[in-house]
Amino acid sequence: MPGRFYTNAVDQETCGHGERNIKEWVSVLLNKFAKHKRRKTASVLTSALIVFTVLFIWSVTAFSATNVAVNQAGGGVSLVPSGPVTVNSVQLALNKQARDLAGVVLPGGSNVSSGQNIYFVLYIDNTTGTPANDIRISDFLNETEFTYIPNSIETTLVPSGSNDAAIWASVWTPLTDVVGAPDDSASITDSGGPAGLDQITVGAETGQVNQVLNIPGNVLQAIRFRVTVN
Numbered sequence: 001m002p003g004r005f006y007t008n009a010v011d012q013e014t015c016g017h018g019e020r021n022i023k024e025w026v027s028v029l030l031n032k033f034a035k036h037k038r039r040k041t042a043s044v045l046t047s048a049l050i051v052f053t054v055l056f057i058w059s060v061t062a063f064s065a066t067n068v069a070v071n072q073a074g075g076g077v078s079l080v081p082s083g084p085v086t087v088n089s090v091q092l093a094l095n096k097q098a099r100d101l102a103g104v105v106l107p108g109g110s111n112v113s114s115g116q117n118i119y120f121v122l123y124i125d126n127t128t129g130t131p132a133n134d135i136r137i138s139d140f141l142n143e144t145e146f147t148y149i150p151n152s153i154e155t156t157l158v159p160s161g162s163n164d165a166a167i168w169a170s171v172w173t174p175l176t177d178v179v180g181a182p183d184d185s186a187s188i189t190d191s192g193g194p195a196g197l198d199q200i201t202v203g204a205e206t207g208q209v210n211q212v213l214n215i216p217g218n219v220l221q222a223i224r225f226r227v228t229v230n
């Protein structure tokens with residue numbers, strides 16, 4: 001069951017803004033270059049562009065950053081330089097489980113019977129104190145082995161670190177199969193091949209866009225749906 005998961009959407013968005021700013025910055029530089037090329041500053045600007053590009057590449061691949069503000073205020077005001085501020089990036093894991101109808105987790109390799117209904121559960125535990133914004137999940141059901149049971153998608157929110165039993169015992173909210181940002185945060189469609197619904201997406205996944213999924217800090221969010229074993 002391949003799944004696709006974006007854990008650092010905030011970082012991606014930030015990088016996107018950075019790229020846009022850089023394009024504008026480069027555009028400004030190129031305009032300046034055009035105006036001043038007769039002054040033989042080409043080599044200087046070219047060097048500046050190369051240096052800036054190198055600095056940008058380094059900045060977006062880093063997973064943490066530390067910065068310190070230093071007092072240069074003057075004007076009779078005396079400030080104390082700040083302590084170091086470090087921003088860390090944390091990779092969050094996407095977990096997938098199969099469970100029987102009582103919620104018992106089925107270990108890998110478990111035997112199931114034709115006609116038996118089981119659950120699949122997808123969950124992300126945001127172990128940080130910061131919201132994980134714009135989470136996107138794409139998961140394909142193996143149609144040769146399972147048939148999706150319509151209108152069975154549900155979701156729940158529990159405290160970070162909740163165990164399997166606590167996740168199952170929580171209150172589950174139904175989500176519709178329907179796609180669309182005005183609807184809710186999950187959907188399922190037929191991706192082709194055998195007839196039947198098989199492509200589950202959660203959040204604003206490209207090509208099957210639902211409501212944006214933001215998981216609050218210190219919260220585990222789970223999605224579950226039921227299938228019949230073929």
Ligand SMILES: [Ca+2]
Binds near residue numbers: 175183184185186187
């Ligand atoms: Ca829906």
